[in-house]
């Protein structure tokens with residue numbers, strides 16, 4: 001390594017340490033509010049690959065554990081599955097954001113999510129000095145799933161049609177004991193969104209839906225959805241800092257909220273109904289988004305609560 005190169009890397013490390021220290025200094029007054037709480041963080045496949053911020057993500061999760069909060073990470077991996085299927089020359093299709101999953105590709109999906117991606121995310125956190133353990137929804141009976149039948153509106157016949165998505169499931173029961181066992185032993189659970197039914201059939205489950213069900217079951221104080229927009233935006237593109245259930249439903253009805261944001265918000269509302277205190281949709285492209293949300297007065301993103309406090 002040349003002298004200049006090593007000086008640059010020292011400067012970079014100093015800059016990173018300075019950033020972390022300044023985030024921490026701002027955080028201190030808020031720490032007590034969340035000590036001992038559980039926070040579920042959904043880390044999407046796009047957030048992992050798009051912005052090169054994965055080290056910051058690992059550092060943030062490790063830091064939360066170090067200050068006495070119990071993070072549970074649920075990750076996606078849609079783009080990573082796409083890349084592997086492409087290399088295998090296998091076409092893949094989606095209906096309303098859900099991947100049609102036939103028996104021929106479920107093994108590949110499980111290998112990518114519960115194998116490669118799960119271990120990558122756990123490694124990011126481990127490299128930041130914490131101890132993460134990668135599991136899938138099959139481990140410890142965490143996610144019991146059932147086959148999902150998708151109902152979509154068909155304009156040509158002017159009525160709803162049921163589409164069979166193959167081995168796509170949804171969580172019918174969460175058994176959080178494995179999460180408590182890990183968290184209680186100082187470890188950080190990292191969950192791949194794969195579930196199983198009572199007969200042992202494996203299902204591919206959308207990561208947002210898995211994170212929402214887990215957040216509700218463990219009565220998380222926050223569910224963080226890291227995505228690629230600053231939060232929920234109004235018709236002029238301004239961030240809406242807070243949404244209640246009623247306001248969210250109205251915004252969906254008027255079309256202000258559309259596309260992938262609809263299932264995300266529906267998942268947040270279900271998590272809040274099931275027992276999570278609040279859900280926050282935030283920008284995973286922003287460094288330290290989770291820390292900013294927890295440890296600053298203004299927070300980041302859009303917070304979704306059952307009622308305005």
Ligand SMILES: Nc1ncnc2c1ncn2[C@@H]1O[C@H](COP(=O)(O)OP(=O)(O)O)[C@@H](O)[C@H]1O
Nearest residue numbers: 044227228229231232233256257258259260261
């Ligand atoms: N009102 C809105 N505010 C913000 N994003 C919205 C809104 N309505 C629709 N969207 C869309 O929702 C997308 C986020 O959903 P999605 O693409 O499924 O996220 P992810 O891949 O992170 O799960 C945004 O990129 C945006 O295109």
Ligand SMILES: CC(=O)N[C@@H](CCC(=O)OP(=O)(O)O)C(=O)O
Nearest residue numbers: 044045076077078098099206207
């Ligand atoms: C049923 C279904 O669509 N499952 C998703 C699971 C991964 C996921 O949700 O990943 P992201 O969060 O990165 O989109 C899939 O196969 O892509």
